Amino acid sequence: ARPAALDPTIAARLRRGPDGLVAAVVRQHDTGEVLMVAWMDDEALHRTLTTGRATYWSRSRGEYWVKGATSGHHQFVRSVALDCDGDAVLVSVDQVGAACHTGHRTCFFTDLPVTGAGRPEGAAGAPDAAADSGTAASGGRS
Amino acid sequence: ARPAALDPTIAARLRRGPDGLVAAVVRQHDTGEVLMVAWMDDEALHRTLTTGRATYWSRSRGEYWVKGATSGHHQFVRSVALDCDGDAVLVSVDQVGAACHTGHRTCFFTDLPVTGAGRPEGAAGAPDAAADSGTAASGGRS
Numbered sequence: 001a002r003p004a005a006l007d008p009t010i011a012a013r014l015r016r017g018p019d020g021l022v023a024a025v026v027r028q029h030d031t032g033e034v035l036m037v038a039w040m041d042d043e044a045l046h047r048t049l050t051t052g053r054a055t056y057w058s059r060s061r062g063e064y065w066v067k068g069a070t071s072g073h074h075q076f077v078r079s080v081a082l083d084c085d086g087d088a089v090l091v092s093v094d095q096v097g098a099a100c101h102t103g104h105r106t107c108f109f110t111d112l113p114v115t116g117a118g119r120p121e122g123a124a125g126a127p128d129a130a131a132d133s134g135t136a137a138s139g140g141r142s
Numbered sequence: 143a144r145p146a147a148l149d150p151t152i153a154a155r156l157r158r159g160p161d162g163l164v165a166a167v168v169r170q171h172d173t174g175e176v177l178m179v180a181w182m183d184d185e186a187l188h189r190t191l192t193t194g195r196a197t198y199w200s201r202s203r204g205e206y207w208v209k210g211a212t213s214g215h216h217q218f219v220r221s222v223a224l225d226c227d228g229d230a231v232l233v234s235v236d237q238v239g240a241a242c243h244t245g246h247r248t249c250f251f252t253d254l255p256v257t258g259a260g261r262p263e264g265a266a267g268a269p270d271a272a273a274d275s276g277t278a279a280s281g282g283r284s
Contacts, residue, residue, distance in 0.1 A: 052260030118194030
């Protein structure tokens, strides 16, 4: 049987948002692909760590949610890391099928337009150089 | 000059938390390494998209924050993707130096113990098989 509550030494490190939640960034453990972001309270993190099944708090439904319990798109947890200020965890999983409820592998399938070029290609030593969007566009990889 | 406010068609897709913020997951554009999680309101997202410099809302300081402005650890934005339910963006950047204020490349340097094995290795076709922590531990890659 798993312990009844999140390890107090871990709980003490969490810095929760106003809704009592931390962000959970989920990635495929071997490829590193970022699949989704979900939310965890202490109990969801506890269940994730002690069951090896990714478990979240649904902000829209107001309930715990074991990923894949209804869809079959399970997330088997390989590792979990906490960030430096305790407001996010990075969950490395083995994702069965699609992570997104739309059927996409990842939830991040909508690109937003980036119209400002922060730095021209080849100006690594001059981060404040004037933007050169033509150069950046031709050299950009993503 | 950049427009004065976030594109209303983008703003309409955001599903903000109770503090008016969405989560920004930041990764290195070429390696895919997850570097950090920060927070954006509409204006921070607008500035990120239109300047090409990752800009966040600091929950602790209550102010906008251009990553690298004081540390020199700039984040030059290559692409931004919105997730399916509008509560998170994935920001692909070219990170100069360390993303973390502690000097680590990534903020996610603290591993949490995963004591439950969601699935034994080699049981891909039987996701509900009983956990076998010995097998999982010997075969796990991360």
